[in-house]
Amino acid sequence: MFTFIARRLGLLIPTFFGITLLTFSLIRLIPGDPVEVMMGERRVDPEMHAQALERLGLNKPLYEQYLNYIGDLAQGNLGESLRTRESVWHEFLTLFPATLELSLAALLFAGTLGLLAGVIAALKRGSLFDHGVMGISLAGYSMPIFWWGLLLIMFFSVWLGWTPVSGRIDLLYDIEPVTGFMLIDTLLSDEEGAFLDAVRHLILPAIVLGTIPLAVIARMTRSAMLEVLREDYVRTARAKGLSPTRVIFVHGLRNALIPVLTVFGLQVGALLAGAVLTETIFSWPGIGKWLIESIGARDYPVVQNGILLIACLVILVNFVVDILYGLANPRIRHQR
Amino acid sequence: MRSTLRFLPLLLALSTAASVAYGKNLVVCTEASPEGFDMVQYTTAVTADAASQTIFNRLVGFKPGTTEPVPELAESWDISADGLTYTFHLRRGVKFQSTDYFNPSRDFNADDVLFTFQRQLDPTHPWHASSKVGYPYFESMGFRELLEAVEKRDDHTVVFTLSRPEAPFLVDLAMAFTSIYSAEYADQLLKAGHPEQLNSKPIGTGPFILSRYTKDSQVRFKANPTYFLGKPPSDGLVFAITTDSNVRLQKLRANECQVALYPRPEDVPRLKADSNLKVAEIAAMVTAYVAINTSKPYLSDPRVREAINLAFDKGAYVDALYGHDNALAGIAPYPPTLLGFNPQLKNPPRDLAKARDLLKQAGVPEGTVFTLFTRNGGGVTNPNPLLGAQMLQADLAAIGIKLQIRVMEWAEMLKRAKSGEHDLVSAGWAGDNGDPDNFLTPMLSCEAAKNGENYARWCNPRFQALIDQARAKTEPAARAALYEQALALFAQDLPWLSRAHPKLFTVIRTNVEGYTISPLTYNNFATTRAE
Numbered sequence: 052m053f054t055f056i057a058r059r060l061g062l063l064i065p066t067f068f069g070i071t072l073l074t075f076s077l078i079r080l081i082p083g084d085p086v087e088v089m090m091g092e093r094r095v096d097p098e099m100h101a102q103a104l105e106r107l108g109l110n111k112p113l114y115e116q117y118l119n120y121i122g123d124l125a126q127g128n129l130g131e132s133l134r135t136r137e138s139v140w141h142e143f144l145t146l147f148p149a150t151l152e153l154s155l156a157a158l159l160f161a162g163t164l165g166l167l168a169g170v171i172a173a174l175k176r177g178s179l180f181d182h183g184v185m186g187i188s189l190a191g192y193s194m195p196i197f198w199w200g201l202l203l204i205m206f207f208s209v210w211l212g213w214t215p216v217s218g219r220i221d222l223l224y225d226i227e228p229v230t231g232f233m234l235i236d237t238l239l240s241d242e243e244g245a246f247l248d249a250v251r252h253l254i255l256p257a258i259v260l261g262t263i264p265l266a267v268i269a270r271m272t273r274s275a276m277l278e279v280l281r282e283d284y285v286r287t288a289r290a291k292g293l294s295p296t297r298v299i300f301v302h303g304l305r306n307a308l309i310p311v312l313t314v315f316g317l318q319v320g321a322l323l324a325g326a327v328l329t330e331t332i333f334s335w336p337g338i339g340k341w342l343i344e345s346i347g348a349r350d351y352p353v354v355q356n357g358i359l360l361i362a363c364l365v366i367l368v369n370f371v372v373d374i375l376y377g378l379a380n381p382r383i384r385h386q387r
Numbered sequence: 388m389r390s391t392l393r394f395l396p397l398l399l400a401l402s403t404a405a406s407v408a409y410g411k412n413l414v415v416c417t418e419a420s421p422e423g424f425d426m427v428q429y430t431t432a433v434t435a436d437a438a439s440q441t442i443f444n445r446l447v448g449f450k451p452g453t454t455e456p457v458p459e460l461a462e463s464w465d466i467s468a469d470g471l472t473y474t475f476h477l478r479r480g481v482k483f484q485s486t487d488y489f490n491p492s493r494d495f496n497a498d499d500v501l502f503t504f505q506r507q508l509d510p511t512h513p514w515h516a517s518s519k520v521g522y523p524y525f526e527s528m529g530f531r532e533l534l535e536a537v538e539k540r541d542d543h544t545v546v547f548t549l550s551r552p553e554a555p556f557l558v559d560l561a562m563a564f565t566s567i568y569s570a571e572y573a574d575q576l577l578k579a580g581h582p583e584q585l586n587s588k589p590i591g592t593g594p595f596i597l598s599r600y601t602k603d604s605q606v607r608f609k610a611n612p613t614y615f616l617g618k619p620p621s622d623g624l625v626f627a628i629t630t631d632s633n634v635r636l637q638k639l640r641a642n643e644c645q646v647a648l649y650p651r652p653e654d655v656p657r658l659k660a661d662s663n664l665k666v667a668e669i670a671a672m673v674t675a676y677v678a679i680n681t682s683k684p685y686l687s688d689p690r691v692r693e694a695i696n697l698a699f700d701k702g703a704y705v706d707a708l709y710g711h712d713n714a715l716a717g718i719a720p721y722p723p724t725l726l727g728f729n730p731q732l733k734n735p736p737r738d739l740a741k742a743r744d745l746l747k748q749a750g751v752p753e754g755t756v757f758t759l760f761t762r763n764g765g766g767v768t769n770p771n772p773l774l775g776a777q778m779l780q781a782d783l784a785a786i787g788i789k790l791q792i793r794v795m796e797w798a799e800m801l802k803r804a805k806s807g808e809h810d811l812v813s814a815g816w817a818g819d820n821g822d823p824d825n826f827l828t829p830m831l832s833c834e835a836a837k838n839g840e841n842y843a844r845w846c847n848p849r850f851q852a853l854i855d856q857a858r859a860k861t862e863p864a865a866r867a868a869l870y871e872q873a874l875a876l877f878a879q880d881l882p883w884l885s886r887a888h889p890k891l892f893t894v895i896r897t898n899v900e901g902y903t904i905s906p907l908t909y910n911n912f913a914t915t916r917a918e
Contacts, residue, residue, distance in 0.1 A: 083798035086520055089430060092801060092816065093527040094829055094840050106519045133520070135422050135602075136586050145602055201633060209637055216637045222414050222605060222625045222644075225598075334629040336603035344419075349798065 130352035148231025150337030157261035169272025188266035200332035275307035413621040416644040424589035435563035443566035443591035454821020470552030502570035524564035555822035594913035620916035671891040672818030678842035717885030727870020768815020805839030843882035
């Protein structure tokens with residue numbers, strides 16, 4: 052097992068450097084530097100332009116800029132945003148909890164409903180329910196997030212008035228950000244009703260962000276369950292006279308969960324990608340919007356390090372999944 | 388069904404918070420986060436609203452709803468006969484904001500004015516290097532060359548000496564980048580070794596004090612009880628950052644905000660029909676245009692540029708992109724509300740036959756291909772760039788010109804346009820101060836042609852002489868006469884296809900009073916309240 056973990060860890064190093072090189076080069080391939088973008092259509096004084104580039108260290112050869120970047124990273128310095136002049140780490144810490152809270156809520160929504168719908172659809176294969184679930188999940192998978200979000204806002208927020216239109220909490224509440232997780236911060240604050248209000252604000256964005264993972268999980272659970280239910284050991288369990296619930300959940304679902312867990316792991320990346328649109332629709336102050344705006348502004352430190360931090364997170368999740376596989380299936384451990 | 392109904396009380400309980408009253412807070416749905424609060428480092432309108440219009444004041448202000456300069460922190464001013472010396476007499480008894488991080492020991496005085504300008508002007512000033520990207524607005528407005536000296540005569544008098552007479556100087560001083568900072572607070576920060584806090588913990592003399600900023604979420608202000616023009620009627624001001632214009636409107640309808648900025652022009656008729664809402668509108672200092680690269684083959688011939696102008700259906704363009712009555716068909720480089728616009732100046736009727744004749748005279752073969760650069764996305768100056776490009780493409784096809792459309796990201800488009808790669812480029816300009824020079828010098832001067840900001844690369848020495856003379860004169864009638872001549876030259880040479888002068892809109896709930904829309908994309912809520 053130790054060799055397996057060491058091998059996996061060894062693979063992380065080139066991956067890490069690959070990401071730094073990719074983000075560093077890609078953002079610089081787009082025409083326009085940060086000073087030009089900031090000035091827009093206005094006159095760019097050549098002297099001021101040169102001075103600004105020098106102060107930002109952008110007048111140096113690219114290889115030198117890259118080495119400086121790696122040097123800074125080695126010292127744990129992620130630099131500061133060229134646009135807001137705030138430290139990138141500070142901005143990430145301010146915004147990431149919002150994305151994480153939303154993603155976890157979406158995953159909870161997708162996981163619970165997806166597993167349940169998938170299991171029932173498998174058990175009632177060929178029924179109206181099965182066709183309904185599969186049809187809806189296909190529609191959910193193909194749904195443009197922007198359109199879906201606006202539709203839900205129109206229906207639940209404007210027409211029924213059940214949920215708020217956007218944001219993380221009603222602006223009536225002035226919540227001190229302690230952890231950055233609104234649900235926790237509202238509980239820590241002594242503002243009455245704030246927690247429930249934060250929950251209300253989370254409902255629609257979580258549904259919108261969770262729709263595609265829900266569809267994927269439901270379909271995957273269904274097909275995995277169908278396969279497992281045909282296995283000999285399930286037949287044996289039934290023959291032994293075990294209760295149907297025990298057969299389905301202990302013998303069936305537990306084994307069907309392995310491919311489903313893979314999908315769960317993959318959805319972490321998908322959720323972060325989907326969060327960009329959901330955050331825009333619901334004015335959710337997360338990292339998706341932050342990165343998109345930073346690309347537009349050629350905010351090199353934010354783009355480089357923001358993507359790097361997210362990539363590290365995805366790598367970490369996949370690393371943990373790899374290890375779990377190794378634990379679950381010894382054959383994987385011995386693969387070269 | 389029964390199981391659904393079981394959740395209904397929970398949803399209803401959850402939804403009650405929506406009806407809680409907002410007290411005397413005013414919530415404004417804005418479209419983006421401010422970049423920071425050290426105004427002189429930034430150029431965007433959204434930062435100007437969150438910093439210069441709320442926290443700070445300037446020596447000169449704009450009369451609400453106009454571009455007329457009025458006294459603000461300066462009570463009055465004298466201009467020398469040669470137009471080179473401006474003496475400002477400062478208002479007394481103006482207090483800087485008190486917060487938990489700064490308590491002023493003195494009132495606003497000449498030292499604060501000196502600090503504000505010397506910081507940007509003097510490379511040896513201890514605060515000059517605090518902005519890594521320099522002072523973009525100060526530089527782009529040419530203040531480094533314009534300001535010869537800024538001196539304190541006494542605590543309440545400041546003298547500005549200019550290197551050349553500059554008629555727009557007063558309105559320049561009403562712009563966001565001249566917001567006056569507290570020199571005492573700057574000293575405190577420097578001594579504490581935290582100059583960067585000027586950007587996150589600002590102190591000004593303005594109507595609101597910053598209380599909290601959560602990036603991409605909200606900016607919260609509280610009313611400044613010592614504001615020299617009287618405490619604002621709203622106890623609190625909240626900017627709810629809401630990027631999508633549809634969502635801003637939904638929030639407004641749900642009373643989650645009382646003011647929504649920048650609705651899409653095509654939504655305006657529906658908003659006007661809503662009995663809970665009011666739409667404030669004004670002819671903006673904005674021009675949407677297509678610059679024709681006069682350094683390119685065929686396009687260097689004024690007859691070809693005239694043909695392009697004659698072929699384009701401006702009425703249809705305005706109706707499709709802005710909605711009928713939401714914009715004026717473009718006539719000149721700047722809107723008719725500005726000084727020197729000759730009311731006799733009219734667009735000639737669309738005439739395809741004449742356009743074809745002109746192309747023939749200029750020897751342009753049928754099927755000649757021109758390339759139009761246009762941006763993706765959209766904004767105040769151009770709500771739907773691709774549609775606008777396609778309309779021009781169709782109109783030019785009718786006179787035998789093939790227009791190739793190249794859609795690119797805004798910054799990339801600017802970079803390529805500045806280096807003159809385009810034949811035509813779709814652009815727009817929002818004026819900063821209501822002076823004609825603010826349109827003509829940055830976009831049509833010979834210097835701008837050299838630097839690339841003049842996308843038409845058009846340099847007409849007679850035009851240049853006229854705008855130089857107009858800039859140097861302070862007498863409005865004399866300036867107007869010069870600008871009339873300059874606009875006539877523009878109409879003759881047609882380096883642009885001036886497409887539209889759009890209106891600006893702000894939507895407010897009917898219970899909101901005291902809001903005046905500005906033609907300059909500034910939003911000030913010092914006198915606004917929700918009943």
